[in-house]
Amino acid sequence: MPGLSQYAVWIVSFLLEACVVVCSLYRREFLRYLPLNIYMIGAAIQGGGLYFCIHTFGFASSKYVYYYYYSDSLLYVLMYFVIIQFYQQVFKEMKVGSQIRTAAALILAITAFFSYMVVHQNKDHLTTRFVVELEQNLNFVGVVLMYLLWGAILKLRETRTRLIQLVLALGIYFSATAGIYALRNLFPGLEMSLLRWLPPLVGTWLPLAWAYTLVRVPESAHLAPSRLTMKH
Amino acid sequence: MMPALICVISVAAFLQFFVLHCRSILASSRKMVLSPRVHEVTGVEGATVAVSDFGRLLQLVKLCPERADDRLEIRAVGTYYNLLGALGSVARLAFASVASWTEIERRNCSYFAAVALDRRISHSRDLFTQQVAENL
16 A cells, blocks of 8 residues: 555645646636646546545556556646647747647657557567556657757747746656656666656646746746856 | 666756756846845845855745745755755866856845745735734
């Protein structure tokens, strides 16, 4: 059974995810950030499902492990929609919304096809090691996408503080998660101790940073992103 | 080989995104002018705050009643300040330009702490006024 600290992490994550949705509703910005809110609702439901699985089937059961990784994969699909929205906001002026949607659908299809092929080839030995590798790759795709988006923000001189902070928070989340899964892959011996609990802990960062941005940074706030680079 | 490469790139990306995120928080405080109250309480003179004042300012911030909405940024900037301190002491040995950049950044962190103190002082004054009004 998980310890008190793990329960605390789940409860904090759940509350923060709910906080993001409530903040958006309160500020009447739910539809403006619809994919982000759907992702947060999905993450909160996943957290509830994990709790249910542990109490019904047990922490060491294969049902729990399958639920954890499969629901996580579904959350990645929702996360892609969040990334698409950020791209659309950055490229709004250029009116390339349909191209972005097409490119995103293509990336999603390629990722799904690639994952299917890998799963198909490894179906006789779908081990935790394999799932860890898949999560590491998916998160790394996220890091690359956020890096490209940050490049576009600098190039197009995007000044909306809120958008910049939401994107940077997501960049931190993806890079930390990809790094942790890569470490789990490199050092399987550490998997059952520290590295197993770091992803849920890092998971609290995203709702925390997004809730902070939605509460503290007004939609009208602007800053020059070039001032954030090291030269200044 | 591949996990090692992903790990190195992810750590580098994480550090860069973290620095950018902290700088975006600092950028918003840089526009604010410190009130005479803060100058009076801290003894800081002029528009710039010394690097060494950061710890003292943070202690004063902690003495004020907490605001729920500034805890994350104070913690993030505190981590950033310590990270810069470590980087600065390493860079001083070989890279003078990096060392001077960390000094400028740490000064910005100190200025941020002064702005946070200013906000908390106003917040506690508001609380006091509210309490007095309720007692009347």
